[in-house]
Each structure stands twice: as C-alpha cells, then as structure tokens.
Amino acid sequence: MKSTGRRHVIVVDGYHIRDGDDRGFASAFRARGVLPVTVMSTPEPLAKFVKKNIWYPDDFEAVHYYDGDFEAMVKLVESYDPVAIVTGNESGVEFAARLVERLMPQFQNVPGTAKYQRHKGEMALALERAGVPGPRTLSTADPAEAAAWIEANGLTGRPIVLKPPHSAGTDNVHFVPAGGEWLGHFTHILGQVNGFELRNDTVIVQEFLEGPEYIVDLYSVDGRHGLVDTCVYAKHDRGPRIGIYDVADFLAPDHPDVAVLAPYVMRAADAVGIRNGSTHAEAIMTPDGPRLVELAARYSGSCMMISGSLATGDNQIERTVRHVLDGEFVPSFELVREVRTLWLCSDLAGPVHNMEILRAIADLPTTFSMAIPPEGRDMPLTNDVTTSLGWVIQGADDWDAIEKDSARIRELERAWNAARAEDAARAGAGKVHGAGAEDAAGERGSA
Numbered sequence: 001m002k003s004t005g006r007r008h009v010i011v012v013d014g015y016h017i018r019d020g021d022d023r024g025f026a027s028a029f030r031a032r033g034v035l036p037v038t039v040m041s042t043p044e045p046l047a048k049f050v051k052k053n054i055w056y057p058d059d060f061e062a063v064h065y066y067d068g069d070f071e072a073m074v075k076l077v078e079s080y081d082p083v084a085i086v087t088g089n090e091s092g093v094e095f096a097a098r099l100v101e102r103l104m105p106q107f108q109n110v111p112g113t114a115k116y117q118r119h120k121g122e123m124a125l126a127l128e129r130a131g132v133p134g135p136r137t138l139s140t141a142d143p144a145e146a147a148a149w150i151e152a153n154g155l156t157g158r159p160i161v162l163k164p165p166h167s168a169g170t171d172n173v174h175f176v177p178a179g180g181e182w183l184g185h186f187t188h189i190l191g192q193v194n195g196f197e198l199r200n201d202t203v204i205v206q207e208f209l210e211g212p213e214y215i216v217d218l219y220s221v222d223g224r225h226g227l228v229d230t231c232v233y234a235k236h237d238r239g240p241r242i243g244i245y246d247v248a249d250f251l252a253p254d255h256p257d258v259a260v261l262a263p264y265v266m267r268a269a270d271a272v273g274i275r276n277g278s279t280h281a282e283a284i285m286t287p288d289g290p291r292l293v294e295l296a297a298r299y300s301g302s303c304m305m306i307s308g309s310l311a312t313g314d315n316q317i318e319r320t321v322r323h324v325l326d327g328e329f330v331p332s333f334e335l336v337r338e339v340r341t342l343w344l345c346s347d348l349a350g351p352v353h354n355m356e357i358l359r360a361i362a363d364l365p366t367t368f369s370m371a372i373p374p375e376g377r378d379m380p381l382t383n384d385v386t387t388s389l390g391w392v393i394q395g396a397d398d399w400d401a402i403e404k405d406s407a408r409i410r411e412l413e414r415a416w417n418a419a420r421a422e423d424a425a426r427a428g429a430g431k432v433h434g435a436g437a438e439d440a441a442g443e444r445g446s447a
Helices: 026-031 047-051 070-079 090-103 114-120 122-129 142-151 181-190 257-272 303-314 316-325 355-362 399-427
Strands: 008-012 037-038 062-065 085-087 136-142 160-163 174-176 203-207 213-221 224-238 241-250 278-287 290-294 338-344 365-370 390-395
Touching: 008 026, 008 090, 026 278, 026 316, 037 070, 037 090, 047 290, 070 090, 070 290, 085 278, 090 114, 090 181, 114 122, 122 136, 122 142, 122 290, 136 142, 142 181, 142 203, 160 181, 181 203, 213 257, 213 303, 213 316, 224 257, 224 303, 224 316, 241 290, 241 303, 257 290, 278 316, 278 338, 303 316, 303 338, 303 390, 338 399, 355 365, 355 399, 390 399
Parallel strands: 008 037, 008 085, 037 062
Antiparallel strands: 136 203, 160 174, 160 203, 213 224, 213 278, 224 241, 241 338, 278 290, 338 390, 365 390
16 A cells, blocks of 8 residues: 555554544544544454444444554555654553554654553653652562562551552452452452453552542653643542442643642653653542542543543544644643543443433433443443443533532433333342442542
8 A cells, every 4th residue: 555645644553432523533633634444452342332332433444454564564554654642542652652663753752651651560660760759569479479469568457459460440449448368359350351352461459549540631842741631530439349430521721730640750751751742641549648549641531521621622533633633732731621530330231221310311401512422232241441331521611510510410321221220120130249339438548
C-alpha cells in the first residue's frame, strides 16, 4: 500500500464508546481532516471489549490486526505516513510505544520504559528508583516469597491488596482485611487469564492505603506535563472485590488537594518515563502525603472524556489532537461547570428488564448524558469498572442540584435492582450476590 496523500492517524487498539457523534480519537481527528486507522495489537478484537460494546470497527478507515510479524506491521503503518500514532486503550500501550519509538521518535516517551507504565510491579520499582513515595509493593509468583515479604515489611496483621500485574478497570482486585487469609486470592489470581487475554504470571501484593482517592489526568509535550483535570472519587466493595466505581467529582485546579496531587503525579510520570501523551493516574491522599495506586500511559477510560469536556471544556483526546497538529502545550485547566460522573451497578447477572425504571434518569434536570443497556441484553454482575451496568454524567452550576439528582438516581437504581430480584425469585432462578451501589460504605483504599 502507498500513501494516497491524505492525512492519517494510527490508533493502536481503537476501542471507544459512542456518545452521539463522539467517537473518541476517530471523530476528534476526523474533525481536523485526519483519517483514523486502527492497528490492533492482537490477532482479533478482545472479547471483553466486544461484549462491553466499545468496539466499532466501522468508525475507522481501515482495521489491521497484528499477527506477530512486527516488521510487516512497521511497514504497513509507515505506508500511511501518519501524523501520529496514539494509544486507544490500555491493551495497546506497549505495542504503540514500539511503533512510536521506531517510526515517530519525536512523540516518544523515554525508550524502553513502556513496561514501567503497564506492569504494576515494574511501576513500583521505577517510583522507588526515582525517589517518589509509593505503596510498598511486591510482584511474585511464589506464595512463600509473598509471606516472607509481608512479614519483613511489617504488614502481618494489617490490610493488604492483591491484584494482577497487567490489568485495568479494577479487574480482579482483592482486599484482605487485617489478619485475613490472602493465599486463596493469591492462588485465584495467579495463572488466570485477564481481560486483556494475558496470563497473570505473578501477583501484585501491596499495602492497603488509607485516605480519599483521586483521579489526576495529565497531557505531556516534550517532557512538560500539563494538568487536564482532577477528580475525587468514591468506590464500594463487593465482598473481597474492591474498586467498584460509584462517583467521580471534578475539582477546580486551585483546590488545595490538587496543589499537592498534581506535582506528585508529575513526578510519578517522570519516574516511569512519560514525556509525551496522556497519563491517567489514581492516587490516594494518605496521612503521609499522596501515594500512587497506579498510572497508565493513555487517556482516562469509561466516559471520562465526555464528562471532562463538560467540566473543563477540554479533555485528553482534544489535547492530543492539538499537540499533534498544532504543537500546542496547555499547562493547566479551568473548571467551567460542576460535574459528577456516576456509575450504575447490577446485583445480578443475566438479561436486563424493567429498563424503563432507569430510563427515568434521563429526565432529571442535571443529567447531561447517560448510557444503559437496552431491554433484554445479557449483562454481568457488577464487580469492576468493565462490568458496570452503565454511567450517568451530571452537570450544573449548583452543586446542590447535582446531589439532589444523585440521590434520586440511587433510588431508581435500588428500585431497578429490587424489581430484577423479584423477577428472578418468581422465575425460581437467580441470586443476589452482595450489596448494590447504594451500600457504598465499604473499605476504601488501593485499587
């Protein structure tokens, strides 16, 4: 294939949500006359994301799958003479880095550092080498090593968290209370194939962090880190599974917590080698200061690009476009509207019915956008971000109005789950597995 003279952008693993005319990178670059092509880092789309309905191949001019021949893929990508190669999903971080380092070094991060941006054990080591405080972390396949590490680090009888080394969206994150049994979770995680279809060759064992949790999103140009947005968020637990998202509330850049969090996350981005592109970080404000839970070298997922645009008039995707095409760097942001992102939970797995109960959310004054499945779609039990039932974005000038409508949304969510449980009981099948999103007062910490 030879270049047609038209401008193209390569999106590695082009998974995205659809919201009206919004198609993520695909629509943002099209608006500037650049045609999107997606290169998939896998031989076929990941089943997890197809099922989640974030795979829309028709939004791209072409779709190419990686068959293991990297040199052939380099030649294919080069034939498009792209204006940029960008990461569309966590699954594509390392593959995109390889292509950028080879073909577009002017947009690269520190060469060879992509593994620090993906593997949670390598990430913790990178923070330690750079002198950036982080949670005590071990990556191991040996439970005996884990037991010795827990004792050596004074974590015996204290809460800890176990999770896979390569994952996202709070996939398979387990909380172990003080003095609790952790070996079962360790054995469960080790060797399991995660949502990215990668086998967990180790388990991350990490100290549990106490304190409020935050999202800090950056966009970087040539080593300069710009603050895109910051949110304080809440999660709830379902038994040992932690990190089920409830809400994310946007904060102003002059908020006192942001003044501490932003420079800390920028130091963390430096530690893992990020110089260009998006960083999505999650951090906890502990009594000893901020501590990174983890970060990713890609834009914030779920519907956060939509809510970010409503809150600040900008987002990481738009900053990417302006960086690539205009050479623009933006150091910070302005909060132009009070915005909350709220996620919905399903207490049962199976086909969803009575969706008219939840559709009433759209009529609330502060509802800006929402996404729920259609009647009859088969949906999983909610136990992480990927299995959430849906989301609602609220926006208003008055925070009290958001809180009032949030309470009503939770009432409708409870009513819907109750109706579903009654239907299942009448049918003699189904079982409620744990508390719904209204019971959000579980343990809080590392995710």
